[in-house]
Amino acid sequence: MKLIVCLDERGGMEFNKRRQSRDSRLIEDMLMLTEPSVLYISEYSKLLFPDNERVTVTDDTTFFMKESAEDYYFMEKKLPDLKSYPISELIIYHWNRHYPSDVWFDLDLSLFELCEIKDFEGSSHEKITREVFKKK
8 A cells, every 4th residue: 555645844744623735736746646546535635636536535444454555545634553554655745834733644754765756836835845655
């Protein structure tokens, strides 16, 4: 399974109970990157992906153990015990800002190797950085 998250410069996932990921160009990049695989999202993320046939909504975290290693999951809200999931690849979208976050990403990045970095201009941010990590 390949995990996708959006973080600020300090590793924050949410700020003031709001998502980090509401940027239309980021969503376009994510859909392009995950093509042709299935992209799983939670009900919370559904409004970001209107009517896309490759996007599947699920709030059942047991699917992590069942789905293909080629499938992706976009996580906006932190899942419990993330270390126990079989994550083969990690995609992190970083903002070039600090937000007053109240939820942080805590997966140990030393378990992964950085393989790719790409910067692009978002619709709401001057610079968004996409980093792709593979499990060591």
